[in-house]
Amino acid sequence: MTKRRPGPGTRLRRAGARTAALLGAFAVAATLLLGASATAHADGDADKKQKLASEDAETQAALVADEDHRLNQVRAFTSVAPLQSTKWTVPFRLDTDNGYTLVLTERSNAYTIADLLKLAPQTFVRRKDGSYVLTENIYLNVGAKLKLSNPGGLTLRMASNRSGFVSIVSFGGELSLQGTAQAPLTITSWDPQANKADTDVGDGRAYIRTIGGQFEMTHTKLANLGFWSGRTGGLSLTGTDRPNTGSLEDTGQVHGKTARERADAQGNAQDDQNTSSGDITAMPSGALTTPDARFSTAGLSYVSGSITHSTITGNAFGIFISSATGIEISDTTVENSLEDGVVLHRFVSSSLVQRTVAKDNGGDGFILSRATQQVRISGSTAEGNGGNGYTLSGKPLADGPSASGQTVDSYGSNSVANSVAKDNGRYGVEVLGGFDVGVQNNRIEGGDMGIVARLAADKVSITGNRLTGQNRQGISVRDGVTGATVTGNIIDGPETGVYVRDSAAEIRGNTVQDASNHGVSLVGGVSGTTVSFNVIGGVGPSALDSSRSHGGADIKENQTFAWYDTSSFWVKVKHYASPMTLLWTGILLLILFSAVMGRRRRRANGRGTGIVHPYSDKAPLPAPPPDEIAVAGRRREPVMSE
Structure with missing residues (x-):
């Protein structure tokens, strides 16, 4: 039974002990590249969310940190190395703590399946059934282009088991996954020992990620990719707010001693004008050949792209997007994700999701997280998800002074229209x-x-x-x-x-x-x-x-x-017992009470109980005779006396 991947220190010591023989290199690659996976099946709960033990959670979080560290190493090297020698401007391979990484460098034409077969004949292999198995990490450097397609259809299986996993990461490059309606492109995690897809996220799982640059996917089926975090969740499109050169402790040690020794052995030592003593390298004054990456302040890098006519099944996160602009997702189905279906995380703007189905995912179907704006969801369906169908959050990132200064x-300006939940x-x-x-x-x-x-x-x-x-x-x-x-x-x-x-x-x-x-x-x-x-x-x-x-x-x-x-009666009384209602009711009751009491008094006085005119006991005053007033020269007229 294959053991779990060793810790970073152990892996580093083992890497130093590897031989240069091709057979040995292939064996190590096949063992190390199958890295962390995620239980792509649910545990039977209605929400289909896998419950993780605390030790599994710690393991997966550590694997994400390892991946971040590996990518920082690769980014640092690929940013600085081309400035030192032209040999780093063509594709090359790096041996990092987490296995081998094939670095594709910038060129005018896109790299294709045929190029990968030449560049990695032992780690990108065509099987008898026509599928391809990848047992090595692939990294697209800034400006590099990779197009995965085949006229008759393509099935790519990314190695992923308890020993390790591989990834395809584009940093500022262009990654294109293209199939056709008749012959779609299929990409899945793959356990070579079990000869089936990897459905265990507990030890990590293969994933695809684009950091900045451009991404395009059409008529593609992705299955059982990713684990734990959004950026390693299966298919992630993320920008970056970090310096492109990474974080280096000492620019003079970019390669490390082992790398320089290998370069010397191959006859590619550094220029004789640089003198080294131990870990110190002396260089002439003037312009720096290798800038100091500690003080690099590269700007933000946003990702853009489109996903159309595709199906994504069983990922940790179906689609995870952050720091992106102009994203378009259409005619796509995202289903059976362990967590959320379509996640538009921080700083996604001016994007469109239409005619997309998110169903049977463990969390929400669609999420527009904080700091997303001008995103429109139209003609889409969210069905049978464990959480909300659609979540639109516009809350601020901070409510006052904060450590991040947000x-x-x-x-x-987000909307959901003409859709179904x-x-x-x-x-x-x-x-x-x-x-x-x-x-x-x-x-x-x-x-x-x-x-x-x-x-x-x-x-x-x-x-x-x-x-x-x-x-x-x-x-x-x-x-x-x-x-x-x-x-x-x-x-x-x-x-x-x-x-x-x-x-x-x-x-x-x-x-x-x-x-x-x-x-x-x-x-x-x-x-x-x-x-x-x-x-x-x-x-x-x-x-x-x-x-x-x-x-x-x-x-x-x-x-x-x-x-x-x-x-009930008293509820109705309470409902209608407003102050004005009570006032008029009291007046009416007072009138009725007075009438009743009046009848009782009349009856007590022997005057009967019939209705009596209230002024029946009163008589009008007699009219006095009229008086005549004499007026000189005029006719007398009778008037009423006062």
Whole structure:
């Protein structure tokens, strides 16, 4: 049984003891290159998320750190070495702690399958069934191009087992995975000993990653790749905010003693003008041949690319993208991922996801994390995922001074439109903070809640959606949301149709059918909220529940004739017992009480109990005779005396 990969110190000592014989090199490569893998199958839980023991988690985290260290070593060497000798401007191989890495350097034409067969005849091998097995890491340096395609179709199996794993990493290059509709490209992790795909993430697993540069994938099937982190999650497109030359302790020791000794043995020693004594190298004054990488301040590098007509199955993270602009994902299916399906992480902007399906993933189907903006999801489907169907987060990266110094501004201008969320474990769509977020014309079926907007989101537009079969609330607007618009939605069968808590929203023109508790429920401070022109039907305590709210919501012109009120007598009394109602009720009772008491007094005085005119015992005063007033020269007229 193959042992688990040894620690870095042990691997370094073993690397120093390797012979240069081809047979020995091939044996070491076949053993070391199969590195860490991830359990691509679920443990049987409904959410299909694998539960990791603490020791497995520590192992995988350490493997990610090892990969970061290896890539830093390779990046450092490839950035500085070409400045010292022209021999490093053509493809070469590095022997690092984690095995061999074939470095493809910049040239005008793209590297192809034929080139890989020549450059790595022992670690890139064609099998009898026509597939290719890769047992060596491949690294595309800045400007290098690699095109994996074959007219008759191509199957690439990346070695991955308990002994190790391989990766294809492009750093500022162009990586192209191209199949056709009739002959797709297939890439999978592969355990050579078991002769099957690697489905165990506990010891790492093969992965593909693009750091900066460009990426293109079409008519491709990826399966069972990646482990633990987003950047090693299977297929990741990430930018970089680190200096391209890496972090070097001493530029004069870029190669290390062993590398210089191998170069001397091959007759490629450094120029005689440099004199060395131990670890110190003397060089003439003037321009530096090798810049000091400690103080390099390379700018940010963003990645761009497209993924179309492809299928991704069983990855740790289906697709992971960060620090990218202009990404397009279309006509693609991402399924059975151990974690989330499509993850657009930090600083992704101006990107489009359309006609893409994320189903049966352990976490969320689609995630737009913090610091993503101007991302549009259209015509897509999220079904059967363990978490949300769609998560759109626009929260700021910091809420004040922080160690990272990030901005406190929110992010936004993201939208989900004309899409479907069906039978996801949590919510259909969840909006977390941000501004100018649109959730429009979607169909949402099942789930605990349909659409949830919370955490101080601003200007959220929830319009024209059809929601059916939610367990609790069809639409929920809560926890400090402002400027929300909930209009033209059809909500069928939830416990509560629209729920607003401590937020301000316009609830207008919605149709709620077959609700079992409340049609519209207002809780907490709802100042600035309007509930109007809604049609509400169902059976429950109340169609419009505002008894637990304060702030003076404007409720008007709603149609509740199709609502059957099942509340108890005292609940109804509490509902209708407003101050004005109590005042007028008291006045009416006082009048009735006075009338009753008057009848009792008349009956006690023997005047009967019939109705008597209140002034029947009164008589009008007699009219006095008229007096005449004499006026000189005029006719006398009778007048009434005072």
